[in-house]
Amino acid sequence: MEYEDFELIVKTIREREDKITSIGKLGIDLINFDDEFHQVLNLLIKSIYGKEGLDWFSWFCNESEYGEKDWGKHDCYKIEEGKMVKIHDAGELRYGAFDESGNPICYSIQSTWEYLEKNHKK
Numbered sequence: 262m263e264y265e266d267f268e269l270i271v272k273t274i275r276e277r278e279d280k281i282t283s284i285g286k287l288g289i290d291l292i293n294f295d296d297e298f299h300q301v302l303n304l305l306i307k308s309i310y311g312k313e314g315l316d317w318f319s320w321f322c323n324e325s326e327y328g329e330k331d332w333g334k335h336d337c338y339k340i341e342e343g344k345m346v347k348i349h350d351a352g353e354l355r356y357g358a359f360d361e362s363g364n365p366i367c368y369s370i371q372s373t374w375e376y377l378e379k380n381h382k383k
Contacts (some may be wrong), residue, residue: 262309262374262378262382264371264374267370267374267377268370268371268374270302271321271322271327271370271373272370274302274322275322275327277295277298278295281294281295303315303319306318308383309382309383310377310381310382310383311381311383313381314377314380314381314382317358317366317367317373317376317377317381318373318377320357320358320367321367321373324357325357325358325367325368327370328367328368328369328370328372328373330357332355332356332357333349333351333352333353333355334351335351336349336350336351337349337355356368360376
């Protein structure tokens with residue numbers, strides 16, 4: 262997929278979600294209104310990038326909030342040998358996902374497109 266098309270798709274999805282959220286704030290429930298739209302979108306993304314590529318695309322849109330999530334907002338911990346160990350302080354620049362070499366992935370529209378094209382294009 263060309264980058265310009267990918268970018269337009271992501272921006273269009275986000276604008277649509279923002280509009281539905283705004284309408285929801287008026288008391289109009291459109292939660293199921295988008296089901297068919299998302300089914301078609303998921304089918305198309307899956308046909309281009311496969312199941313795992315769709316998972317990364319969905320993660321980027323939803324979990325990473327289109328690359329705008331502040332992953333450094335809180336301290337970060339992990340459990341080592343049964344003990345909670347702090348691995349990052351709040352305020353540090355962090356990313357939500359990394360490749361096997363420790364490089365950040367899927368942190369922007371461009372990086373998500375590059376990752377999908379390189380690793381998941383059918």
